Amino acid sequence: MRMETEEVAPGVTKANLTGRLDIGGSQEIDLAFNALAGSQRALIVDLSQVDFIASLGLRLLIVGARTVQRKGGRMILFRPPIAVESVLVSSGTDNVVPILRNLDEAIHAVSG
Amino acid sequence: MPSAADAGNTFTLRIERSMAGLAQLGGWVDTVAAALGLDEAADYALRLCLEEAAANVVMHGTADADADAGFVVMRVEPAPDVLRVTVEDCCGAFDPLHVPAPAPPTNLEEARVGGLGIHLMRQYARAISYERAGDTNRLTLTIGR
Numbered sequence: 001m002r003m004e005t006e007e008v009a010p011g012v013t014k015a016n017l018t019g020r021l022d023i024g025g026s027q028e029i030d031l032a033f034n035a036l037a038g039s040q041r042a043l044i045v046d047l048s049q050v051d052f053i054a055s056l057g058l059r060l061l062i063v064g065a066r067t068v069q070r071k072g073g074r075m076i077l078f079r080p081p082i083a084v085e086s087v088l089v090s091s092g093t094d095n096v097v098p099i100l101r102n103l104d105e106a107i108h109a110v111s112g
Numbered sequence: 113m114p115s116a117a118d119a120g121n122t123f124t125l126r127i128e129r130s131m132a133g134l135a136q137l138g139g140w141v142d143t144v145a146a147a148l149g150l151d152e153a154a155d156y157a158l159r160l161c162l163e164e165a166a167a168n169v170v171m172h173g174t175a176d177a178d179a180d181a182g183f184v185v186m187r188v189e190p191a192p193d194v195l196r197v198t199v200e201d202c203c204g205a206f207d208p209l210h211v212p213a214p215a216p217p218t219n220l221e222e223a224r225v226g227g228l229g230i231h232l233m234r235q236y237a238r239a240i241s242y243e244r245a246g247d248t249n250r251l252t253l254t255i256g257r
Contacts, residue, residue, distance in 0.1 A: 023163055024135040052156065054163045055232060059225040066220050083156050090235050092216030096223045 001025030003032055009107045012042040014078070018049040021057030021084075030060060037064035041073030042110040044103075047080040053087050065097045074110040076100050123147070123188045129170050129201065133184065137163055144188050148195075154257040157236040158195060161253050162186055164229035165199040165208075169249075171226075173203030190257070194238065197253040206249055207242045 001019035008014045015036055019025050037043065045061065047053075061077065068075040077099045080088060088094050100106040125140045127133035141162060145155045169184045181202045189196040213231050217223035233240060239254040 020138060022138045022159065023131070023167060024138045027131065027135060052159060054160045055226070055228040056163075056167065058228060062220070062223050062225050066223075069220050083152065087160070087232065090232065091228050093223075096217045096220045 001028040003029045003036075005036065008044065008103065009111070012044065012107050012110055013040050014044040014046050016046045016049065020052040021050055021060065022052055022054060023056050025052075026056045026060045033060060033064055034067065037067040037075065040068060040075075041071055042107075043068050043073065043075040044078050044106045044110060045075060046078045047084055048078070050084055051081060053080075053084045055091070058087070058091055058093050061097060062093065074112060076106055076109050078103070078106050121190055124185065126183055126185045127166070129173060129182050129184050129203075131170065134163070134166055134170055137166060137186075140186075148188075148190050148257070150257055154195070154255065157255045158188065158197065160236050161197060161233050161255060162188075162199065164233050165251050165253070168208055168229050169199070169201045169203065172206065173201055173249075174206075193257065195255040195257050197237075197255060199251045199253075201249050202247050203249060205244045207244075208251065209240060209242050 001017070001021065004016045006014050006016065017029070065075040075097060077088065077097055079101050080099060085099065088099060098109060100109060123144045127136050141159045145158065150158065166184050166186065183201070185200045187198045208230050211227065211230050214224055214227045233253065237253040237255050241252050243250050
């Protein structure tokens with residue numbers, strides 16, 4: 001599991017995750033992702049290169065989104081593959097962390 | 113249990129009942145999926161069900177004095193159209209199928225970060241059953257392939 005970050009607009013960070021958000025993958029990026037969530041107010045989590053997620057990965061995303069929100073910021077999920085999106089929807093995660101597919105809309109959504 | 117004729121086809125993994133043990137699961141599922149030539153949907157369903165079932169045991173299982181309670185044993189037995197999967201542990205009796213489905217979260221502060229495993233397994237397995245056999249919890253799942 002890999003995580004790289006880039007600034008896609010002033011004050012807006014996109015975290016690009018690559019690999020499987022399974023138990024092992026979630027453990028690998030847990031510290032780095034929590035630290036990122038703790039330091040950002042506008043965070044786009046790019047899931048386009050994530051090919052698996054289950055409940056431990058959902059937990060990572062929900063805890064991160066909560067951390068950002070508690071500072072008055074916003075986090076959204078970006079372009080999950082269909083198999084990953086199915087789990088996000090089935091678990092109701094999309095009710096509390098929006099999923100967007102267009103980068104301009106994503107930047108606008110977190111910039112609010 | 114696999115019959116003698118199936119024994120050579122059955123894949124078995126025994127892990128420690130710990131987060132370190134769980135971290136071995138992904139690589140093992142890679143091996144099983146490659147050996148059986150599983151497509152992406154079957155690979156996903158197998159990976160998700162094994163991960164959720166084993167994580168439940170690791171996070172919620174209650175150990176007693178039995179030394180075997182420190183392990184989780186997973187078996188995948190291929191049949192023509194399905195995979196028969198068992199997950200066994202020797203913790204205290206626990207039927208995960210009686211855990212009520214969580215209500216969908218409506219806001220981030222109240223979203224539960226646990227309790228989703230069974231709900232997800234039900235979405236990805238064709239059938240799930242639980243039995244207590246002696247001092248063993250046995251969850252049996254049927255997964256399409």
